Every structure is written in structure tokens, then in C-alpha cells.
Amino acid sequence: MPRSPSDGDEANRISASRFLARPRLQELIDALRGRGYRVIAPVPRDGAVVYAEVESADALPRGLRESQAPGRYRLEAATGDRVFDVVNGPGALKPFFFAPRETLLQVRTDAAGFEASETLPETPPTAFLGVRACDLAALGVQDRIFRRGRFPDAWYEARRRDVLVVAVNCVRSAATCFCTSFGTGPEAREGHDLVLTEQEDGFVARSGTPAGAEVLDGLSLPPAGAERVEAEHGALVACAEGMERGIDTEGFPELLYARLEHPRWAETGERCLSCGNCTAVCPTCFCHDESDEPALDGSGAVRVREWDSCFDRDHAQVHGLNFRPHIAHRYRQWLVHKLGAWIDQFGESGCVGCGRCITWCPVGIDITEEVAALRTEAP
Ligand code: SF4
Ligand code: SF4
Numbered sequence: 001m002p003r004s005p006s007d008g009d010e011a012n013r014i015s016a017s018r019f020l021a022r023p024r025l026q027e028l029i030d031a032l033r034g035r036g037y038r039v040i041a042p043v044p045r046d047g048a049v050v051y052a053e054v055e056s057a058d059a060l061p062r063g064l065r066e067s068q069a070p071g072r073y074r075l076e077a078a079t080g081d082r083v084f085d086v087v088n089g090p091g092a093l094k095p096f097f098f099a100p101r102e103t104l105l106q107v108r109t110d111a112a113g114f115e116a117s118e119t120l121p122e123t124p125p126t127a128f129l130g131v132r133a134c135d136l137a138a139l140g141v142q143d144r145i146f147r148r149g150r151f152p153d154a155w156y157e158a159r160r161r162d163v164l165v166v167a168v169n170c171v172r173s174a175a176t177c178f179c180t181s182f183g184t185g186p187e188a189r190e191g192h193d194l195v196l197t198e199q200e201d202g203f204v205a206r207s208g209t210p211a212g213a214e215v216l217d218g219l220s221l222p223p224a225g226a227e228r229v230e231a232e233h234g235a236l237v238a239c240a241e242g243m244e245r246g247i248d249t250e251g252f253p254e255l256l257y258a259r260l261e262h263p264r265w266a267e268t269g270e271r272c273l274s275c276g277n278c279t280a281v282c283p284t285c286f287c288h289d290e291s292d293e294p295a296l297d298g299s300g301a302v303r304v305r306e307w308d309s310c311f312d313r314d315h316a317q318v319h320g321l322n323f324r325p326h327i328a329h330r331y332r333q334w335l336v337h338k339l340g341a342w343i344d345q346f347g348e349s350g351c352v353g354c355g356r357c358i359t360w361c362p363v364g365i366d367i368t369e370e371v372a373a374l375r376t377e378a379p
Contacts, residue, residue: 013206014229018221021202022081025057028166029129031215037127037164040096042086047075049089051096051128060130061086068174068355070364084130084198087174090360092135092283093128097159098142098307104155104290105303114300120154125162131192133185134177134354136167138283140191144346145286155305164211167192171235176355178245178368184352186239197232204232245355245368248375252349253340256374260332264373269328271363276309278357278365279334284350287315310334335370 020028032039033055042049044061054060060083067074068087078085103119131139146156170177170186179185188195193212196203204224207213224232279285289308294301308315310333316324324330342350351367358366 010229013233014224014226016206017224017229017232018205018216018219019202019224019228020196020205020219020221022083024202024219024221025060025083027219028215029054029057031218032127032129032164032166035125035215037125039127039129041129042084042089044075044086048073049075049086050091051089051093054129057083060084065172066174068176068359070176070358070366071361072364073359080200082198082200084168084196085172087170087172087177088132088135088354088356090281090356092281092354092356093131093139094142094283094285096126096128097139097156098146098286098288099155099159099305101304101306102155103302104305106300107302108300109298118154119302120158123159123162125164127164127166129166129168131165131167131188132170132354133167133188134179134352135283136165136188136191137179137182137184137352138354139165141284141346141348141350141352142286144348164215165192165194166212167195167208169195169197169232169236171198171239173239173243174355174359175244176358177243177353178247178355179353180240180243181247181249182349182351182353186243187236197235199228199231199235204228245358245366247339247351247353247368247371249339249349253336253343256336256340259374259378260336262374262378264370265328265332268331268365268370269326271365272311272327272331273363274311274313274327274330275362276311277360277362279309279311280307281356281360282338283354283356284338284352285309289315310337331365335367338367339371 029039038053040051041054041060043052043059044064049061062081062083063078064075065078065085067076105116106119107114107116146153167188169188193209194207196205205216207216287308287310288305290303290305292301292303311330316322324333338350
């Protein structure tokens with residue numbers, strides 16, 4: 001459901017808002033580290049922005065912004081010293097909780113028999129700084145799958161347990177963003193402990209939980225004042241209204257089920273390389289494979305879980321039969337699950353409109369264009 005930035009209760013918003021001058025951002029990082037958190041934030045690396053551990057605000061992408069288009073991502077110099085103008089990079093929070101590869105079980109054998117033990121990860125308390133609203137929504141989607149399903153995932157839970165999130169509201173969007181189609185941005189409304197909105201000389205800051213309030217109170221920040229809060233609201237409205245892409249979700253999932261034989265699938269199947277980039281960068285995709293790897297000396301084995309992709313031919317291989325032999329079948333499976341069957345399965349969309357699958361598709365297949373084409377009746 002589309003949404004625009006909330007007016008909220010204006011008086012409450014103003015009274016709850018503090019101002020963090022940009023030179024004091026280091027104090028926030030120090031406060032988080034002082035409470036025992038490692039701090040993970042966006043940093044420029046190898047031509048993109050990725051999440052990595054930081055000790056200093058100098059590591060953030062200061063004076064940079066990115067340009068994104070189907071199949072294209074570039075970091076570019078910007079004027080000024082804003083630190084959160086780069087909207088997002090290829091990596092979301094997903095790998096921090098749902099590891100790309102991990103050992104689930106270890107089996108040791110000896111003359112007396114065998115012993116199996118779980119190998120749960122030991123993860124330090126972690127504060128994420130600079131999380132966008134779409135990625136917060138994606139975290140909520142993954143939480144529903146891994147934490148609140150019938151079979152909670154102990155490995156995900158071990159990493160997710162002791163986490164504090166400092167969100168950043170988006171005041172600019174990438175050309176590939178369409179979060180307003182799903183009501184997931186550009187403003188972070190839930191799931192964060194603290195939220196910042198960057199302005200020319202600093203940040204409007206608010207807490208979302210008692211843990212966030214404790215951090216904020218410890219910084220003894222001055223009130224942001226009505227003028228800054230009004231400017232913040234104006235910037236969020238402008239960001240939402242300026243979003244270039246969108247998906248009309250009216251009638252989902254039934255409309256997608258009614259288009260399973262649409263000729264567009266075959267056309268897109270001709271372009272798609274079946275590389276799986278879109279599923280790797282997607283913050284909600286959760287398909288994985290499990291395999292047993294025996295030690296060569298016979299001393300035991302490990303059970304390993306690795307990310308998998310519905311674009312992988314073997315993903316649909318069952319007992320000598322492949323039920324998605326053509327790329328068009330795999331693209332259809334991905335899109336119809338993401339935007340349609342996910343709603344039946346989990347009660348919400350599997351897409352949060354982050355736009356990563358558009359940017360990082362090597363041939364520039366654009367999910368918003370695909371849906372627009374599928375909405376038309378087949379000739
Ligand atoms: S399907 Fe694409 S736009 Fe939607 S959440 Fe996944 S990567 Fe983002
Ligand atoms: S849609 Fe693009 S990113 Fe996804 S599998 Fe096909 S070519 Fe790769």
C-alpha cells in the first residue's frame with residue numbers, strides 16, 4: 001500500500017527530536033562501542049558501498065553519492081560532506097543474520113560410534129548504523145521467516161538476538177528505488193532503535209525504543225526545533241514524490257496467477273542469464289541448500305547450509321526430473337513467488353522495493369517493467 005511520510009503528531013515529533021551536529025557523529029559511534037557493540041555501517045569499497053565494521057565516522061562515504069540504473073552502479077563525488085547520501089549498495093543486512101555459508105552440524109566418529117553436535121555461531125552484540133527503511137522492512141520479512149515461523153532457526157536467532165539498529169531516513173532516492181509502492185520507505189517507521197535524518201550540518205535524531213533512547217539521552221543533544229523538523233518532513237515528502245519507478249500491486253497475487261502463460265515470460269527468458277545475481281542481492285530471498293561434507297580421513301562430517309537460487313538449474317532437479325528446465329520458468333517462479341505466492345505464504349509481499357535486483361542484473365532486467373508488461377492482457 002503506497003504511503004507518504006507521516007505527519008505524525010507534530011508536537012510530539014518536534015519535542016522528541018534532537019539535533020546531532022555532524023562533527024558529533026563520532027560521539028554516537030563511541031557511545032555504541034562503549035556499550036559493547038561492534039558498529040557496522042556503510043563504507044565505500046571497490047567502487048560500491050558495503051556494510052563493514054567501523055570505529056571512526058571518517059570511514060563513512062563522506063561526500064559521495066551513487067548513480068544507479070538497470071545493470072549500472074557508480075559511486076560519484078558530490079559537493080559537501082554529507083555521509084549518508086549513498087542510498088544503498090549490493091549488500092543488505094541479510095548476510096549478517098542468514099550467513100551465505102555456515103556449518104549447522106558437526107559429526108565426529110571413532111571406534112565407539114559417532115557424536116553429533118550443533119555449531120551455533122558466537123556473534124558479538126552488533127549495532128547497525130545507516131540502515132534504510134527498505135532494508136528494515138526486509139529484516140522484518142526475514143524475521144517472520146526465520147524467527148517467527150513454525151520452526152525458528154537457531155543460527156539466525158543467535159546472530160539476530162543482540163542487535164541495535166540506527167536507521168537513516170532517505171532524503172534522496174536512487175533511480176531504481178520504488179519503496180513507496182510497498183509502503184516500506186523512504187521513512188523508517190518501525191524496527192529501529194534510533195533514526196537519523198541527515199541535513200546540511202547534521203542530523204535530526206529520534207529514538208524508537210528504550211535502548212535507543214538510552215543512547216540518545218547519553219549524548220545530551222539539544223532539541224532539533226520546529227524548523228529542522230519541518231525541513232525534515234519536507235525532504236521526506238520530496239523524496240517520496242520524486243521516486244521514478246513503481247509497481248502497481250492492485251490485484252496481486254491473483255493477477256499474477258492469471259498471467260502464468262503470458263508471452264512476456266518467454267521474452268524475458270531470452271534475455272535472462274540465470275546468473276542468480278538478483279537473488280543474491282535481494283534482502284528477502286532465503287532459498288538455501290544443505291549438504292553433508294565428509295572428512296577425507298573418515299573422522300567425521302559437517303552439514304553445511306549455503307545460499308541457493310531459484311535461478312540455478314539444479315534447484316529444480318528432483319529425482320532425475322527438472323521441473324523448471326527453461327530460464328523463462330525460473331524467472332517466472334522468482335517473480336510470481338516474490339510478488340504473489342509470498343503473500344499467500346507469509347501474508348505480505350516478498351519485495352520491499354529496494355531496487356537492487358534492477359541495478360545488479362547484468363542485462364538490466366527491471367522488475368517494475370516486467371510487472372507493467374504482465375499487467376497487459378496477452379495479445
Ligand atoms: S525483488 Fe528486487 S526490489 Fe524487491 S526486495 Fe528483492 S532486490 Fe529489492
Ligand atoms: S534476472 Fe538478471 S540478475 Fe536475475 S538471473 Fe536473470 S540475468 Fe541474472
